[in-house]
Amino acid sequence: TxxxxxxxxxxxxxxxxxxxxxxxxxxxxxxxxxxxxxxxxxxxxxxxxxxxxxxxxxxxxxxxxxxxxxxxxxxxxxATPLPWLEALHNINQAATANLELTTRLETTVRVVAETTGADACSVALYDEATDSLALLAAVGLNPAAIGAVIFRPGIGITGVAAAERSVMAVTDARSHPAYLALPSTGEDLYASQLAVPMLIRDGANGGRLVGVLNIHTIDRRAFAEEEIAFLQTVANELAISIENARLYSRTDARLRRKIAELGTLQRVSHSLASTLDLGDVLRLIAEKAMELFSAESAAIFRFPHRGNRRQQAPTIAFRVGDSRQLVEELSRDEVIRQVLHTGTPRSVEVDDVSGASRLFCLPLRSARETLGALCLRLPHNVELTEDELGLLQAFSDSATLAIENARLYQEARYGLETASALLQEMHHRVRNNLQTVAALLSVQLRQAEEAPWAVHLREAISRVQAIASVHDLLSDERRLAGTTIDVIARHVANEAMRTLIPPGLTVDFQIAPSDITVPSKQATVLALLINELISNAVSHGFEHRSKGTVTISSTIEDGSVSIRVENDGERLPAEFDSEQSPGLGMRIIHRLAASDLRGSFVIRSSATATTATLSFPLTDDDMDDDLLSRPALYGQSGTEQQQTSFEDLVRTPGQGG
Known part of the structure; x- marks a missing residue:
């Protein structure tokens, strides 16, 4: 049992x-x-x-x-005492509730001091770049010392804890060999100190130092192992939260910088797109590049000619910033030439009379060719980051587009000026040739003033002079794109006064002002039509009269132009039909109105006047030039098309009107 x-x-x-x-x-x-x-x-x-x-x-x-x-x-x-668990909860809650580092540190020192019964608590953070510790949060110490006290690892009890990555629990701080009196902080009031390093465990040298957590007591105090373990837990938690806060801060700062860079790039692109003058575009590119990347100077290099560029030295199209004399300009030119030929960026050190500097060259490359190179002079120890390189590439793309647009605009403007000059010269030569023809016909007319065919010759001279007068108008560079209807009518009327109106007849022309501008193609047709209507008025309306009045006016509505030519001469016969008239003048008017103007023509008499009305849509000079494709010139007969030409009109017997 x-x-x-x-x-x-x-x-x-x-x-x-x-x-x-x-x-x-x-x-x-x-x-x-x-x-x-x-x-x-x-x-x-x-x-x-x-x-x-x-x-x-x-x-x-x-x-x-x-x-x-x-x-x-x-x-x-x-077991861990309940107040310590609550303290850890409060510290972690502060870490998750607020990513702002200062608030987190202030919460930590307050909670640790209350939980451990310490008279003071502080946190010093380590800066790896300067290898220094800075007091950033504290309770029980001089508030003025926060952010102002900086010391090296290895100096003082806190510094030794940081340097050795180990806990320093000192009951009598003043007698410790590492003790360093810092009256500005108020630490000299306290007898005991517990310094716990805050580490990120990475398996190397005991961990990566983040800072040091300290507690101080006025009375001497032997710190228990449980108390030290609690502070180590707090220090480790705080190290992780501080590292997260720093990562958040760096990420947030990088995001803000990205947003600022994108905003700057948008403003720069808008500025570059605001002008089409090539000189202004190059100036803006250089100025904005220098401003955007804090360069000492910026320049745009281009080849002077489009020929064999391998034999050409790149020249500065625009430069901004201070100019320095290089020790070897040939080496710089060779780098720029390589950038222009290869289309790849280069970064090299160059020497000038003031010292060394870094030259960064980026090609300005379009889809067709390399337009130039943007070169920035930076301090010799500066290297552009990946983000800056991306921003610079985006900037160069906008700059290239602006240069391409400005150059195309320059070429288009030059082409327009050339075409305008050629068109002006063409109008001038056509006018001279037509005036020569009219002069020859006038010589013929003077030799047979009383011949039965003299009236037809006089009408022909008037038609030629009407067309010549319009070409005279259009030879003026101010009117190459077209002219107003009243100006056309006035020129035709002046020519009619000289060539069309016989002796003994006085005609008063009343031409209403008009701001309706017609293109050059329609202007020539209108001159001929107005001339025909004046000729009809003179030949038929004023045939047995010594004087008469011709009124010319125009209106426009919804893109459709109406020109009215009135005369107070004899009225039309009641049975008159202009479309069936055998006269050459009426046939010319109907054909030109329908085929060239794509409009209509009507003529009617009232109790006071005979009114001819031309109606047609206003077009521009881009309208189809192929007159042979216009249906008004063709009549359909079965499957055949028969063209009606002026030769057919001339062969038709009868007088105009």
């Missing part, structure tokens, strides 16, 4: 320490007893057997509960 009790007591202790459930423990003990009795042939109904089994099971239960009580006691003795 004693042996069995001892065995089952050991079993109960092992099960309890192993944290096995009580039900499983008792079931296993019962099963073992049953197997033990069965192997020995004992009967469970035997009283002594039942007593032995009860003793064994009771021993198992007592041992099990004893082990569980022992484990609970040990856990209670080693």
């Amino acid at each position: 004693q042996t069995m009790r001892a065995a089952y007591t050991s079993f109960g202790l092992a099960a309890g320490r192993g944290m096995l459930p009580l039900e499983d423990t008792m079931a296993a003990a019962t099963e073992t007893l049953q197997h033990f009795f069965e192997t020995r042939g004992a009967s469970i109904t035997d009283g002594s057997i039942m007593l032995a089994a009860g003793i064994a099971l009771a021993a198992t239960s007592r041992a099990y509960h004893g082990a569980m009580a022992e484990a609970s006691s040990e856990h209670a003795a080693g």
Whole structure:
């Protein structure tokens, strides 16, 4: 029985320490007893057997509960005190609620001081770039020292903790060899100090230093291991949160910088697109590049000619910033030539009379060719970051587009000026040729003033002079694109006064002012039409009169122009139909109005006047020039098209009108 009790007591202790459930423990003990009795042939109904089994099971239960009580006691003795857990919760809550570093540090020092019962608490952060510690948050120290006190690792108790990456628990701080009195902070008031380094564990040299967490007490205090462990936990949590805050700050700053760069690039692109003058575009590119990348100077290099560029030296198209004399200009020119030929950027060190500097050259490349190179002079120790290179590439793309647009505009403007000059010269020569023809016809007319065909010759001279007068108008560069209807009418009327109106007849022309401008193609047709209408008025309306009045006016509505030519001469016969008139003049008018102007013509008489009205849509000079494609010139007869020409009109007998 004693042996069995001892065995089952050991079993109960092992099960309890192993944290096995009580039900499983008792079931296993019962099963073992049953197997033990069965192997020995004992009967469970035997009283002594039942007593032995009860003793064994009771021993198992007592041992099990004893082990569980022992484990609970040990856990209670080693558990983290509730205030420390609450402090860690508050610190972590501050870390997740606010990514602003100052707020996080202030919360940490306040909570740690309250939790540990310290009289002062501070955090000093490490700056790897300057290898220094800076006091950034504190309670119980001089507030004026926050942000103002900076010291090196290895100096003072805090510095030693940072340098050695180890905890410094000092009961008598003033007597410690590493003690450094800093009266500006107020640390000299405190007797004990616990300095815990804040580390990011990376497996190298004990971890990467983030800073040091300190607590101070006025009375001497021996810091317990639990207290040190708690502060180490706080320091590690704080190190991680500070690192996250720094990453957030760097990411946020980078994002803000990106937004600012994109805004700047947008403004620069807008400025470059605001002008089409090539000189202004080059100036803006150089100025904005220097401003955007804080360069000492900026210049745009281009080849002077489009010929064999391998034999040409690149020249400065525009430069901004101070100019320095280079020690070897040939080396600079060779770099720029390589950039222009290869279309790839280059960055090299160059020497000038003031010292060394860095030259960064970027090609300005369009889809067709390399237009030039943008060169920035930077301090010799400056390298452009990947983000800056991307921004510079985007800037160069905008600059290239602006140069290409300005150059195309320059070429288009030159082409327009050339075409205008050629067109002006063409109008001038056509006018001279027509005037020569009119002069020859006039000579012929003077030799046979009384001949029966003289009237037709006079009309022909008038038509030629009318067309010549319009070409005279259009030879003026101010009117190359077209002229107004009243100016055309006035010139035609002046020519009619000289060539068309016979002696003994006085005609008063009343031409209403008009601001309707017609293109050159329509102007020529209108001159001929107005001349025909004046000719009809003179030949038929004023045939038996000594004077008459011709009124010419024009209106426009919804893009449709109407020109009215009125005369107060004889009225038209009631049966007159202009479309059926055999006269050459009427045939010319109808054909020109329909085919060239794509409009209509009507003539009617009233009690006071005879009014001819031309109506046509106003077009521009881009209208189709192919007159042969206009349906008014063709008449359909089955499957054949027959063109009506002026030769057909001339062969038709009859007079105009």
